[in-house]
Amino acid sequence: MDWLQRTAKLRQWTRSGTRAPHKPLLLLYALGRFQEDADGALRYSAVEQDLLRLLTEYGPPNKTTPAYPFHHLVSDGVWEVYTDRGPGSPGSGVGDLRATGATGRLAPELRAALRREPVLLGRIARLLLDLHFPPSLHSELCEAVGLELEPTETEQVSAVRRQRDRRMRELVLTAYEYRCAFCGYDGRIGAVPVGLEAAHVRWWAFDGPDDVENGLCLCSLHHKLFDKGVLGVGDGHRILVSQRFVGHSAAAREHVIALADRPLIGPQPGARPVSAAHRDWHTRQVFHGVARPATAV
Structure with a gap:
């Protein structure tokens, strides 16, 4: 069997x-x-x-x-x-x-x-x-x-998997100029980016394509929170932060809660932004709870 x-x-x-x-x-x-x-x-x-x-x-x-x-x-x-x-x-x-x-x-x-x-x-x-x-x-x-x-x-x-496009990471990171689309982090060691990843908006496991319209350049922290449903992307390519997320430290407020309703950083002119269909899938299937309103500055 x-x-x-x-x-x-x-x-x-x-x-x-x-x-x-x-x-x-x-x-x-x-x-x-x-x-x-x-x-x-x-x-x-x-x-x-x-x-x-x-x-x-x-x-x-x-x-x-x-x-x-x-x-x-x-x-x-x-x-x-x-x-x-x-x-x-x-x-x-x-x-x-x-x-x-x-x-x-x-x-x-x-x-x-x-x-x-x-x-x-x-x-x-x-x-x-x-x-x-x-x-x-x-x-x-x-x-x-x-x-x-x-x-x-x-x-x-491989018998039950389709093949990933290995070019996606480079295409997405280039489109977002090697900066996290949520916080702007752009760390490098010499000429090599460190802690930056190409995130699928619609998960690859659910037929999400390996292309720029389904990708975001995110730092490791925000990639994890995006896949956990703490963060999302709403209308107007503005950042969603779930009200279910709780963090009382200054770091939690600065790196997560303060992102609520901010616009995405990138992509650069000429690159395709995340498509509405993929954003909608993530909001319905991954994002948890209700989005927080923008925080007061």
Whole structure:
């Protein structure tokens, strides 16, 4: 059985690039727990808050429940659920899962395959990360679910991936004249830019193209906050800062909160700005909460 192909084809509700990472997050969490205890199982009532935190932190801004993937992942052949009454999920209702002592774990065939071929776990995890999340979030997401991946497990699974355009970084950084579009940071070591990255506005994992109209030159801090939904780009190419972000230090106020409603820096004349379609996708699928008003100077 090709577990990578099965992982790549998880059934998800999709429409117009809508993010639905419920099943991938549960599967990543289950892989992390398997790595810790290959014989263990996940009682819904015991892991519900962990799963809810993952969905809140790494899912889209709309409300959701971990009961949905806990029940529906069974249909993909990688997960099983049993209750105090026997095998089979009682349904996707939170009350049903709690009341029946619903417990889930990786499907028996998958557990056997992971025992036979230990490197398979890392390949499945990397595939889930590549298909559903931007690279800036991979390390912290692994930490959040308790996954430890070997360096050799970071290689791409080319059979299920389209190829990235390696020219994008240079094109985007050139368009923004090697300055962060949010704060203007332009650090270099000699002639080499340091701490500057080409960020996809519409994530590459969700068909975001490798071109300037879908890119921003951002410093490492603002790239991470952009992918986490703390920052966004609104109408008129003005910076959005989520009201959900809390920071009381002078640094947090200066480097994040004070950005609210500022115009982007760049791109240079003649370069294409971020397209409205990609900005709209990011606002709907990644940006969390309501945008702060401009801060008083």
